[in-house]
Protein backbone atom coordinates (compact mmCIF):
# COMPACT_ATOMS: atom_id res chain seq x y z
CA UNK A 123 0.00 0.00 0.00
CA UNK A 124 1.20 3.47 -0.77
CA UNK A 125 2.34 5.74 2.08
CA UNK A 126 -0.38 8.30 1.74
CA UNK A 127 -3.11 5.67 1.42
CA UNK A 128 -1.90 4.21 4.67
CA UNK A 129 -2.04 7.52 6.47
CA UNK A 130 -5.40 8.61 5.15
CA UNK A 131 -7.38 5.41 5.12
CA UNK A 132 -5.98 2.90 7.57
CA UNK A 133 -4.28 4.48 10.47
CA UNK A 134 -7.03 6.33 12.38
CA UNK A 135 -4.87 7.80 15.12
CA UNK A 136 -2.34 8.96 12.56
CA UNK A 137 -5.12 10.68 10.65
CA UNK A 138 -6.40 12.33 13.81
CA UNK A 139 -2.92 13.48 14.65
CA UNK A 140 -2.60 15.02 11.21
CA UNK A 141 -5.90 16.87 11.58
CA UNK A 142 -4.79 18.20 14.99
CA UNK A 143 -1.52 19.43 13.66
CA UNK A 144 -2.95 21.10 10.56
CA UNK A 145 -5.55 22.88 12.67
CA UNK A 146 -2.87 24.08 15.12
CA UNK A 147 -0.77 25.17 12.22
CA UNK A 148 -3.71 26.99 10.65
CA UNK A 149 -4.61 28.76 13.92
CA UNK A 150 -1.06 30.03 14.35
CA UNK A 151 -0.95 31.33 10.78
CA UNK A 152 -4.42 32.90 11.04
CA UNK A 153 -3.48 34.84 14.18
CA UNK A 154 -0.28 36.03 12.57
CA UNK A 155 -2.17 37.22 9.47
CA UNK A 156 -4.82 39.07 11.45
CA UNK A 157 -2.20 40.69 13.72
CA UNK A 158 -0.37 42.00 10.69
CA UNK A 159 -3.39 43.62 9.04
CA UNK A 160 -3.10 47.02 10.68
CA UNK A 161 0.59 47.60 9.92
CA UNK A 162 0.85 46.33 6.36
CA UNK A 163 0.07 48.17 3.13
CA UNK A 164 -3.55 47.68 2.17
CA UNK A 165 -2.73 46.67 -1.40
CA UNK A 166 -0.05 43.99 -1.85
CA UNK A 167 3.44 44.97 -3.03
CA UNK A 168 4.64 44.26 -6.57
CA UNK A 169 7.05 41.73 -5.08
CA UNK A 170 4.24 39.85 -3.33
CA UNK A 171 2.24 39.83 -6.55
CA UNK A 172 5.10 38.58 -8.68
CA UNK A 173 5.77 35.83 -6.12
CA UNK A 174 2.35 34.40 -6.98
CA UNK A 175 4.13 32.93 -9.96
CA UNK A 176 5.79 30.51 -7.51
CA UNK A 177 2.42 28.79 -7.08
CA UNK A 178 2.20 28.19 -10.79
CA UNK A 179 4.03 24.88 -11.02
CA UNK A 180 3.15 21.82 -13.06
CA UNK A 181 1.02 19.49 -10.92
CA UNK A 182 3.38 17.00 -9.31
CA UNK A 183 2.84 13.23 -9.27
CA UNK A 184 3.16 12.55 -5.54
CA UNK A 185 0.99 13.81 -2.68
CA UNK A 186 2.23 16.73 -0.62
CA UNK A 187 1.62 16.84 3.17
CA UNK A 188 -1.23 19.16 4.11
CA UNK A 189 1.10 21.28 6.29
CA UNK A 190 3.29 21.97 3.28
CA UNK A 191 0.28 22.93 1.17
CA UNK A 192 -0.88 25.36 3.86
CA UNK A 193 2.64 26.78 4.23
CA UNK A 194 2.78 27.54 0.51
CA UNK A 195 -0.60 29.22 0.60
CA UNK A 196 0.28 31.30 3.63
CA UNK A 197 3.84 32.21 2.70
CA UNK A 198 3.06 33.10 -0.91
CA UNK A 199 -0.67 33.77 -0.83
CA UNK A 200 -1.08 35.83 2.34
CA UNK A 201 1.30 38.67 1.34
CA UNK A 202 -0.52 38.89 -1.99
CA UNK A 203 -3.94 39.39 -0.41
CA UNK A 204 -5.72 42.73 -0.35
CA UNK A 205 -6.13 43.75 3.30
CA UNK A 206 -9.89 44.15 2.97
CA UNK A 207 -10.26 42.35 6.31
CA UNK A 208 -8.59 45.37 7.94
CA UNK A 209 -9.98 48.78 8.84
CA UNK A 210 -8.67 50.95 6.00
CA UNK A 211 -10.11 49.31 2.92
CA UNK A 212 -12.72 51.56 1.29
CA UNK A 213 -12.99 50.05 -2.20
CA UNK A 214 -16.22 48.87 -3.88
CA UNK A 215 -18.61 47.95 -1.03
CA UNK A 216 -16.64 45.40 0.95
CA UNK A 217 -17.24 44.52 4.57
CA UNK A 218 -14.89 42.69 6.91
CA UNK A 219 -15.79 39.61 8.94
CA UNK A 220 -17.06 39.99 12.49
CA UNK A 221 -15.17 37.75 14.94
CA UNK A 222 -18.23 35.58 15.64
CA UNK A 223 -19.11 35.20 11.97
CA UNK A 224 -15.51 34.39 11.01
CA UNK A 225 -15.34 31.74 13.73
CA UNK A 226 -18.72 30.37 12.64
CA UNK A 227 -17.48 30.22 9.06
CA UNK A 228 -14.44 28.22 10.16
CA UNK A 229 -16.56 25.88 12.25
CA UNK A 230 -18.94 25.51 9.31
CA UNK A 231 -15.93 24.40 7.27
CA UNK A 232 -15.15 21.80 9.88
CA UNK A 233 -18.79 20.66 9.89
CA UNK A 234 -18.83 20.56 6.06
CA UNK A 235 -22.60 20.51 5.90
CA UNK A 236 -24.56 20.43 2.69
CA UNK A 237 -27.19 23.16 3.04
CA UNK A 238 -29.53 21.59 0.50
CA UNK A 239 -32.10 19.88 2.72
CA UNK A 240 -33.23 19.40 6.28
CA UNK A 241 -32.22 15.77 5.84
CA UNK A 242 -28.65 16.65 4.78
CA UNK A 243 -28.15 19.11 7.64
CA UNK A 244 -30.81 19.71 10.30
CA UNK A 245 -28.59 22.29 11.99
CA UNK A 246 -28.09 24.27 8.78
CA UNK A 247 -31.81 24.19 8.04
CA UNK A 248 -32.68 25.27 11.56
CA UNK A 249 -30.21 28.18 11.55
CA UNK A 250 -31.54 29.39 8.19
CA UNK A 251 -35.08 29.25 9.47
CA UNK A 252 -34.13 31.31 12.53
CA UNK A 253 -32.20 33.84 10.42
CA UNK A 254 -35.09 34.14 7.98
CA UNK A 255 -37.41 35.07 10.85
CA UNK A 256 -34.94 37.49 12.44
CA UNK A 257 -34.15 39.21 9.14
CA UNK A 258 -37.77 39.64 8.08
CA UNK A 259 -38.40 41.27 11.45
CA UNK A 260 -35.21 43.41 11.35
CA UNK A 261 -36.00 44.76 7.88
CA UNK A 262 -39.65 45.31 8.81
CA UNK A 263 -40.92 43.08 5.97
CA UNK A 264 -44.44 41.63 6.01
CA UNK A 265 -45.29 38.39 7.78
CA UNK A 266 -45.31 35.50 5.32
CA UNK A 267 -42.23 36.77 3.45
CA UNK A 268 -40.13 33.95 1.98
CA UNK A 269 -36.36 34.05 2.37
CA UNK A 270 -33.54 32.39 0.42
CA UNK A 271 -29.82 32.35 1.25
CA UNK A 272 -27.79 32.84 -1.92
CA UNK A 273 -24.26 33.78 -2.92
CA UNK A 274 -24.74 37.55 -3.12
CA UNK A 275 -26.99 40.35 -4.26
CA UNK A 276 -26.61 39.38 -7.90
CA UNK A 277 -28.24 36.02 -7.22
CA UNK A 278 -30.68 37.64 -4.81
CA UNK A 279 -31.74 40.03 -7.60
CA UNK A 280 -31.96 37.07 -9.96
CA UNK A 281 -34.11 35.06 -7.55
CA UNK A 282 -36.46 37.92 -6.67
CA UNK A 283 -36.89 38.80 -10.34
CA UNK A 284 -37.47 35.14 -11.24
CA UNK A 285 -40.34 35.08 -8.73
CA UNK A 286 -41.64 38.36 -10.21
CA UNK A 287 -41.49 37.15 -13.80
CA UNK A 288 -43.15 33.83 -13.00
CA UNK A 289 -45.88 35.31 -10.83
CA UNK A 290 -46.84 38.06 -13.31
CA UNK A 291 -46.91 35.58 -16.20
CA UNK A 292 -48.88 33.07 -14.16
CA UNK A 293 -51.52 35.78 -13.63
CA UNK A 294 -51.70 36.04 -17.43
CA UNK A 295 -52.32 32.30 -17.56
CA UNK A 296 -48.78 31.53 -18.70
CA UNK A 297 -46.68 28.97 -16.78
CA UNK A 298 -43.19 30.06 -17.76
CA UNK A 299 -41.45 27.18 -15.97
CA UNK A 300 -43.26 24.75 -18.22
CA UNK A 301 -43.59 26.71 -21.44
CA UNK A 302 -40.55 28.97 -21.41
CA UNK A 303 -40.58 32.57 -22.56
CA UNK A 304 -41.15 32.01 -26.29
CA UNK A 305 -44.68 33.14 -27.03
CA UNK A 306 -45.27 34.49 -23.52
CA UNK A 307 -47.18 37.74 -23.00
CA UNK A 308 -44.62 40.58 -22.79
CA UNK A 309 -43.53 41.82 -19.38
CA UNK A 310 -42.22 45.37 -19.13
CA UNK A 311 -39.32 46.04 -16.82
CA UNK A 312 -38.71 49.52 -15.47
CA UNK A 313 -35.34 50.54 -13.99
CA UNK A 314 -33.77 53.81 -12.92
CA UNK A 315 -31.02 55.38 -15.02
CA UNK A 316 -28.48 54.57 -12.30
CA UNK A 317 -29.46 50.89 -12.05
CA UNK A 318 -26.72 48.53 -10.79
CA UNK A 319 -25.15 46.29 -13.44
CA UNK A 320 -25.97 43.16 -11.45
CA UNK A 321 -29.66 43.84 -11.86
CA UNK A 322 -29.25 44.10 -15.63
CA UNK A 323 -27.23 40.89 -15.55
CA UNK A 324 -30.07 39.14 -13.71
CA UNK A 325 -32.59 40.44 -16.26
CA UNK A 326 -30.43 39.05 -19.05
CA UNK A 327 -30.19 35.63 -17.40
CA UNK A 328 -33.97 35.58 -16.96
CA UNK A 329 -34.66 36.26 -20.63
CA UNK A 330 -36.14 39.65 -19.79
CA UNK A 331 -33.44 41.46 -21.73
CA UNK A 332 -30.93 44.05 -20.64
CA UNK A 333 -31.77 46.54 -23.34
CA UNK A 334 -35.52 46.24 -23.58
CA UNK A 335 -35.88 47.80 -20.10
CA UNK A 336 -37.59 51.16 -19.75
CA UNK A 337 -35.13 53.55 -18.12
CA UNK A 338 -36.46 56.26 -15.85
CA UNK A 339 -34.46 59.47 -15.41
CA UNK A 340 -32.58 59.89 -12.15
CA UNK A 341 -31.73 63.06 -10.23
CA UNK A 342 -28.22 64.27 -9.32
CA UNK A 343 -28.01 61.75 -6.46
CA UNK A 344 -29.03 58.87 -8.74
CA UNK A 345 -32.58 58.61 -7.37
CA UNK A 346 -35.28 57.58 -9.80
CA UNK A 347 -37.64 60.51 -10.45
CA UNK A 348 -41.04 59.07 -9.60
CA UNK A 349 -42.90 61.53 -11.83
CA UNK A 350 -41.10 60.12 -14.83
CA UNK A 351 -42.44 56.60 -14.32
CA UNK A 352 -44.27 55.26 -17.37
CA UNK A 353 -47.84 54.02 -17.11
CA UNK A 354 -47.73 50.84 -15.03
CA UNK A 355 -49.94 47.78 -15.26
CA UNK A 356 -50.17 44.21 -14.00
CA UNK A 357 -47.48 43.18 -16.48
CA UNK A 358 -44.84 45.60 -15.15
CA UNK A 359 -41.89 44.99 -12.86
CA UNK A 360 -40.44 48.15 -11.33
CA UNK A 361 -36.88 47.74 -10.04
CA UNK A 362 -35.88 50.25 -7.42
CA UNK A 363 -32.70 50.78 -5.45
CA UNK A 364 -32.08 51.08 -1.76
CA UNK A 365 -28.53 52.43 -1.77
CA UNK A 366 -26.95 53.57 -5.04
CA UNK A 367 -23.52 51.99 -5.36
CA UNK A 368 -21.88 55.38 -5.90
CA UNK A 369 -23.85 57.82 -3.75
CA UNK A 370 -25.73 55.59 -1.30
CA UNK A 371 -28.98 57.36 -2.30
CA UNK A 372 -32.38 55.64 -2.15
CA UNK A 373 -35.12 55.71 -4.78
CA UNK A 374 -38.38 57.20 -3.45
CA UNK A 375 -39.76 53.82 -2.43
CA UNK A 376 -42.96 54.97 -0.78
CA UNK A 377 -44.24 56.85 -3.79
CA UNK A 378 -43.17 54.22 -6.30
CA UNK A 379 -44.60 51.33 -4.29
CA UNK A 380 -47.94 53.15 -3.93
CA UNK A 381 -48.21 53.70 -7.67
CA UNK A 382 -47.18 50.17 -8.47
CA UNK A 383 -49.66 48.77 -6.02
CA UNK A 384 -52.55 50.69 -7.58
CA UNK A 385 -51.57 49.34 -11.00
CA UNK A 386 -51.01 45.74 -9.84
CA UNK A 387 -47.30 45.88 -10.76
CA UNK A 388 -44.45 44.13 -8.96
CA UNK A 389 -41.74 46.16 -7.18
CA UNK A 390 -38.31 44.60 -6.70
CA UNK A 391 -35.78 46.34 -4.44
CA UNK A 392 -32.04 46.05 -5.00
CA UNK A 393 -30.88 46.77 -1.46
CA UNK A 394 -27.50 45.07 -1.58
CA UNK A 395 -26.07 47.25 1.18
CA UNK A 396 -28.66 49.99 1.63
CA UNK A 397 -31.42 47.70 2.86
CA UNK A 398 -29.52 47.46 6.16
CA UNK A 399 -30.48 51.09 6.80
CA UNK A 400 -34.05 49.85 7.22
CA UNK A 401 -32.96 48.05 10.40
CA UNK A 402 -31.90 51.30 12.07
CA UNK A 403 -34.30 53.86 13.54
CA UNK A 404 -32.13 56.87 12.74
CA UNK A 405 -31.89 55.91 9.04
CA UNK A 406 -35.38 54.51 8.49
CA UNK A 407 -36.50 57.71 6.69
CA UNK A 408 -34.31 56.69 3.73
CA UNK A 409 -36.27 53.51 3.02
CA UNK A 410 -39.76 54.68 3.99
CA UNK A 411 -42.43 52.52 2.39
CA UNK A 412 -39.99 49.87 1.25
CA UNK A 413 -41.99 47.15 3.00
CA UNK A 414 -44.72 47.71 0.40
CA UNK A 415 -42.52 46.18 -2.32
CA UNK A 416 -42.87 42.56 -3.46
CA UNK A 417 -39.26 41.34 -3.40
CA UNK A 418 -35.98 42.51 -1.94
CA UNK A 419 -32.30 41.65 -2.39
CA UNK A 420 -29.63 42.22 0.26
CA UNK A 421 -26.05 41.20 0.85
CA UNK A 422 -24.76 39.79 4.11
CA UNK A 423 -21.13 39.83 2.96
CA UNK A 424 -21.21 43.61 2.59
CA UNK A 425 -22.56 45.49 5.58
CA UNK A 426 -23.43 42.60 7.90
CA UNK A 427 -19.73 41.66 7.78
CA UNK A 428 -19.96 37.91 7.27
CA UNK A 429 -17.34 36.15 5.13
CA UNK A 430 -17.95 35.61 1.40
CA UNK A 431 -20.19 34.58 -0.14
CA UNK A 432 -23.56 35.49 1.29
CA UNK A 433 -26.66 37.25 -0.01
CA UNK A 434 -30.35 37.11 0.86
CA UNK A 435 -33.52 37.24 -1.23
CA UNK A 436 -36.95 38.01 0.21
CA UNK A 437 -40.29 37.59 -1.56
CA UNK A 438 -43.48 38.95 0.03
CA UNK A 439 -45.49 35.83 -0.81
CA UNK A 440 -43.20 32.95 0.12
CA UNK A 441 -45.19 30.64 -2.16
CA UNK A 442 -44.09 32.70 -5.15
CA UNK A 443 -40.42 32.26 -4.28
CA UNK A 444 -40.99 28.59 -3.63
CA UNK A 445 -42.85 28.14 -6.90
CA UNK A 446 -39.93 29.71 -8.78
CA UNK A 447 -37.19 27.71 -7.05
CA UNK A 448 -38.37 24.35 -5.77
CA UNK A 449 -37.56 21.03 -7.38
CA UNK A 450 -38.65 17.55 -6.61
CA UNK A 451 -37.04 14.16 -7.02
CA UNK A 452 -37.84 10.97 -5.20
CA UNK A 453 -34.43 10.76 -3.55
CA UNK A 454 -34.55 14.34 -2.26
CA UNK A 455 -36.36 13.38 0.91
CA UNK A 456 -38.51 16.16 2.30
CA UNK A 457 -39.13 16.68 5.96
CA UNK A 458 -42.31 18.74 5.92
CA UNK A 459 -40.27 21.57 7.48
CA UNK A 460 -38.70 24.54 5.63
CA UNK A 461 -36.41 23.03 2.99
CA UNK A 462 -33.52 25.45 2.29
CA UNK A 463 -33.25 24.51 -1.39
CA UNK A 464 -36.88 25.41 -2.07
CA UNK A 465 -35.97 29.09 -1.87
CA UNK A 466 -32.76 29.31 -3.94
CA UNK A 467 -31.49 28.39 -7.40
CA UNK A 468 -28.93 25.85 -6.11
CA UNK A 469 -29.25 22.37 -4.66
CA UNK A 470 -25.93 21.50 -2.92
CA UNK A 471 -24.37 24.56 -1.38
CA UNK A 472 -22.69 26.13 1.62
CA UNK A 473 -24.86 26.37 4.72
CA UNK A 474 -24.81 30.18 4.71
CA UNK A 475 -27.22 30.63 7.60
CA UNK A 476 -24.49 29.58 10.04
CA UNK A 477 -22.47 32.79 9.76
CA UNK A 478 -25.49 35.05 9.44
CA UNK A 479 -26.88 33.55 12.64
CA UNK A 480 -23.54 34.08 14.41
CA UNK A 481 -23.22 37.68 13.19
CA UNK A 482 -26.75 38.61 14.30
CA UNK A 483 -26.48 36.75 17.61
CA UNK A 484 -23.22 38.46 18.44
CA UNK A 485 -24.46 41.94 17.47
CA UNK A 486 -28.01 41.96 18.75
CA UNK A 487 -30.29 44.73 17.49
CA UNK A 488 -28.16 47.38 19.17
CA UNK A 489 -24.89 46.10 17.81
CA UNK A 490 -26.32 45.93 14.31
CA UNK A 491 -27.62 49.51 14.55
CA UNK A 492 -24.22 50.58 15.82
CA UNK A 493 -22.41 48.83 12.96
CA UNK A 494 -24.56 50.59 10.35
CA UNK A 495 -24.62 53.98 12.07
CA UNK A 496 -20.88 54.03 12.60
CA UNK A 497 -20.30 53.28 8.89
CA UNK A 498 -22.39 56.35 8.13
CA UNK A 499 -20.72 58.60 10.69
CA UNK A 500 -17.27 57.49 9.56
CA UNK A 501 -18.22 58.29 5.96
CA UNK A 502 -19.38 61.78 6.90
CA UNK A 503 -16.22 62.38 8.94
CA UNK A 504 -14.20 61.35 5.89
CA UNK A 505 -16.20 63.77 3.72
CA UNK A 506 -15.75 66.63 6.20
CA UNK A 507 -11.98 66.13 6.33
CA UNK A 508 -11.62 66.08 2.54
CA UNK A 509 -13.93 69.04 2.09
CA UNK A 510 -12.04 71.04 4.74
CA UNK A 511 -8.85 70.38 2.76
CA UNK A 512 -10.47 71.99 -0.27
CA UNK A 513 -11.71 68.99 -2.23
CA UNK A 514 -15.18 68.69 -3.69
CA UNK A 515 -17.62 66.09 -2.39
CA UNK A 516 -19.94 65.17 -5.25
CA UNK A 517 -22.75 63.47 -3.33
CA UNK A 518 -24.95 64.16 -0.34
CA UNK A 519 -23.42 61.81 2.19
CA UNK A 520 -26.60 60.13 3.46
CA UNK A 521 -25.16 56.67 4.06
CA UNK A 522 -21.69 55.08 3.94
CA UNK A 523 -20.63 56.26 0.46
CA UNK A 524 -18.55 59.33 -0.42
CA UNK A 525 -17.60 60.60 -3.88
CA UNK A 526 -14.71 63.05 -4.07
CA UNK A 527 -13.19 64.96 -6.94
CA UNK A 528 -9.62 66.27 -6.89
CA UNK A 529 -10.18 68.61 -9.82
CA UNK A 530 -10.20 67.48 -13.43
CA UNK A 531 -10.46 63.84 -14.52
CA UNK A 532 -6.70 63.44 -15.04
CA UNK A 533 -5.76 64.85 -11.66
CA UNK A 534 -8.38 62.72 -9.94
CA UNK A 535 -7.18 59.56 -11.68
CA UNK A 536 -3.52 60.31 -10.89
CA UNK A 537 -4.29 60.96 -7.25
CA UNK A 538 -6.35 57.77 -6.90
CA UNK A 539 -3.43 55.81 -8.31
CA UNK A 540 -0.97 57.43 -5.89
CA UNK A 541 -3.30 56.74 -2.95
CA UNK A 542 -3.52 53.10 -3.93
CA UNK A 543 0.29 52.86 -4.23
CA UNK A 544 0.86 54.62 -0.92
CA UNK A 545 -0.91 51.76 0.84
CA UNK A 546 -2.28 53.58 3.90
CA UNK A 547 -5.76 52.87 2.59
CA UNK A 548 -7.42 51.77 -0.65
CA UNK A 549 -10.13 53.61 -2.55
CA UNK A 550 -11.32 52.99 -6.10
CA UNK A 551 -12.39 55.27 -8.89
CA UNK A 552 -15.68 55.75 -10.67
CA UNK A 553 -17.53 57.95 -13.14
CA UNK A 554 -20.42 59.81 -11.60
CA UNK A 555 -22.79 61.56 -14.01
CA UNK A 556 -20.01 62.50 -16.38
CA UNK A 557 -17.33 63.24 -13.77
CA UNK A 558 -14.36 61.18 -12.67
CA UNK A 559 -14.39 60.64 -8.92
CA UNK A 560 -12.86 58.63 -6.13
CA UNK A 561 -15.30 56.38 -4.28
CA UNK A 562 -15.10 55.77 -0.56
CA UNK A 563 -17.25 53.08 1.01
CA UNK A 564 -17.08 52.51 4.77
CA UNK A 565 -18.51 49.05 5.35
CA UNK A 566 -16.33 47.28 7.90
CA UNK A 567 -16.80 46.79 11.64
CA UNK A 568 -13.01 47.13 11.89
CA UNK A 569 -12.86 50.75 10.77
CA UNK A 570 -12.25 53.18 13.63
CA UNK A 571 -12.18 56.97 13.83
CA UNK A 572 -8.36 56.68 13.90
CA UNK A 573 -8.49 54.72 10.63
CA UNK A 574 -10.52 57.52 9.04
CA UNK A 575 -8.19 60.24 10.38
CA UNK A 576 -5.10 58.39 9.24
CA UNK A 577 -6.56 57.65 5.79
CA UNK A 578 -7.92 61.17 5.28
CA UNK A 579 -4.54 62.64 6.28
CA UNK A 580 -2.74 60.39 3.77
CA UNK A 581 -5.22 61.28 1.00
CA UNK A 582 -4.92 65.03 1.68
CA UNK A 583 -1.10 64.84 1.78
CA UNK A 584 -0.92 62.92 -1.50
CA UNK A 585 -3.47 65.11 -3.24
CA UNK A 586 -1.60 68.29 -2.23
CA UNK A 587 1.75 66.86 -3.32
CA UNK A 588 0.31 65.83 -6.65
CA UNK A 589 -1.32 69.22 -7.24
CA UNK A 590 1.84 71.16 -6.52
Ligand SMILES: *Cc1c(COP(=O)(O)O)cnc(C)c1O
Pocket residue numbers: 215273274275276277318320321365366367392393394395421433
Ligand atom coordinates in the same frame (compact mmCIF):
# COMPACT_ATOMS: atom_id res chain seq x y z
C1 LIG B 1 -22.76 44.95 -4.64
C2 LIG B 1 -24.07 45.27 -5.26
C3 LIG B 1 -24.75 44.33 -6.03
C4 LIG B 1 -24.16 42.99 -6.38
O1 LIG B 1 -23.90 42.25 -5.25
P1 LIG B 1 -22.94 40.97 -5.24
O2 LIG B 1 -22.99 40.54 -3.83
O3 LIG B 1 -21.60 41.47 -5.68
O4 LIG B 1 -23.51 39.97 -6.17
C5 LIG B 1 -25.99 44.67 -6.50
N1 LIG B 1 -26.52 45.87 -6.24
C6 LIG B 1 -25.90 46.82 -5.53
C7 LIG B 1 -26.56 48.15 -5.28
C8 LIG B 1 -24.63 46.55 -5.01
O5 LIG B 1 -24.00 47.47 -4.27
